[in-house]
Amino acid sequence: MKRVLIISPYFPPVNAADMHRVRTSLPYFEEFDWSAEVVAVDTRYSDMGQDDLLLQSLPPTIKVHKVKALNKGLTSKLGLGSIALRSLWYYRLYVNQLLKREKFDLIYFSTTQFPVCVLGAYWKRKFGVPYVIDMQDPWHSEYYRDKPKSQRPPKYWFSYRLNKYMEPMALKKAEGLIAVSDQYITDLKNRYPQIKDIHAATITFGMFAPDMDIAAAHEREFENLLDTARINIVYVGRGGADMHKAITPVFKALANGMRTDAGFFSRFKFYFIGTSYAPAGQGKPSIMPLAESFGLATAVTEITDRISYYRSLATLLQADALFVPGSDDAKYTASKIYPYLLARKPILAIFNKQSSAIGVLKETGINTVYNYEDISEQDIHGFLYALQTSPNKTISLNTDALNAHSAQTKTGLQCALFNQAIGQHA
Known part of the structure; x- marks a missing residue:
């Protein structure tokens, strides 16, 4: 059986979005003749929240190596809080020793903590081990160059220049590339002609049904964040100004409805939960200012x-319906749609018309998915009226389509790419 060493700085029980590809693939790697081990940063050095229930989803035999990182309290004084930069030296030391002792056929970087990926070229040169990079998000991006300073990520000046320097160091020597969007791969191959012929595959995150079983089993342990006297429509995930184009039609339709039939439309409440990556208590609302501009302060809650x-999954199960807004970035693909589908609640989804999420949702049987250029007020009001007439509704989905997007299927696609990558290297 071939061996893959997975580099994932965040790993359970750390609750970080970028480790879910690895976590939900681990139960299936051996089915496709790959034995996986993970190298993660010890949770003592993590700057993210933790969820111990995540450990229940891991195969009991999985081997997880832990590395140290510099203390964030010290490095933040220099403006360096990234776990990738804080752990880079320790990753180098630890994996050097590991590769001296043991043979691995492939190294797989699956993380949005991209600076660690530069070690791939170093380990390939030193130990002859090929590597594959998983581009879950863009690394170096021009998206924010023409955006107002208020819409740019923190420390944008520094990160833009660092990413522009480090990305080619990692990409040019890679044997394979996985991405959640076709456009990510196209952009990278156009940017770096050296990789135009490497094996690449577009593979979204997989749908992992056991997660819903764990959430349902522990649902009563979580405080209900919702107003049980209202009809609750929930979104859990990041916010940001790039989602305003998808959210604005809903707020506009709701505000107009309140003016014409307040008795009906005041029954609905929209929740946007977990919208900031900032530490607890320090996040700046990015959705409420938009809601308030439409006079919807009492109809919308942002946490x-x-x-x-x-708890996120349990909240989806407690909701009456779900709302999934997408970014105005055409390259954005919402892997988060899979938990929404598994919750089997009515879904209202609005994306950029080029987003791959639209096709996935329609394949599975969701007919209330739109692009923000074409959605009408009548579409939104119709969705709300249907909720009122069919409360506590459970939706039916296309089983074949769900299986095509399962974590098991997606793991098989990753392993096929691994096989191509080591064949190319040989």
């Missing part, structure tokens, strides 16, 4: 603090 992963 900037992130909540634990399984």
Whole structure:
């Protein structure tokens, strides 16, 4: 059986979005003749929240190596809080020793903590081990160059220049590339002609049904964040100004409805939960200012603090319906749609018309998915009226389509790429 060493700085019980590909693939790697081990940063050095229930989803035999990182309290004084930069030296030391002792056929970087990926070229040169990079998000991006300073990520000046320097160091020597969007791969191959012929595959995150079983089993342990006297429509995930185009049609339709039939439309409440990546209590609302501009302060609640992963899933199960807004970035693909589908609640989804999420949702049987250029007020009002007439509704989905997007299927696609990558290297 071939061996893959997975580099994932965040790993359970840390509750970080970028480790879910690895976590939900681990139960299936051996089915496709790959034995996996993970190298993660010890949770003592993590700057993210934790959810111990995540450990229940891991195969009991999985081997997880832990590395140290510099203390964030010290490095933040220099403006360096990234776990990738804080752990880079320790990753180098630890994996050097591991590769001296043991043989691995492939190294797989699956993380949005991209600076660690530069070690791939170093380990390939030193030990002859090929590597694959998983581009879950863009690394170096021009998206924010023309955006107002208020919409740019923290420390954008520094991160833009660092990413522009480090990305080619990692990409040019890679044997394989996985991405959640076709456009990510196209952009990278256009940017770096050296990789135009490497094996690449677009593979979204997989749908992992056991997560819903864990959430349902522990649902009563979580405080209900919702107003049980209202009809609750829930979104859990990051916010940001790039989602305003998808959210604005809903707020506009709701505000107009309140003016014409306040008795009906005041029954609905929209929740946006976990919208900021900032530490608890320090997040800045990015959705409420938009809601307030439409006079919807009492119809919308934004909770900037992130909540634990399984509490997020439990909240989806407690909701009457779900709302999934997408970014105005055409390259954005919402892997988060899979938990929404597994909750089997009515879904209202609005994306950029080029987003791959639209096709996935329609394949599975969701007919209330739109792009923000074409959605009408009548579409939104129709969704709300249907909720009122069919409360506590459970939706039916296309089983074949769900299986095509399962974590098991997606793991098989990753392993096929691994096989191509080591064949190319040989």
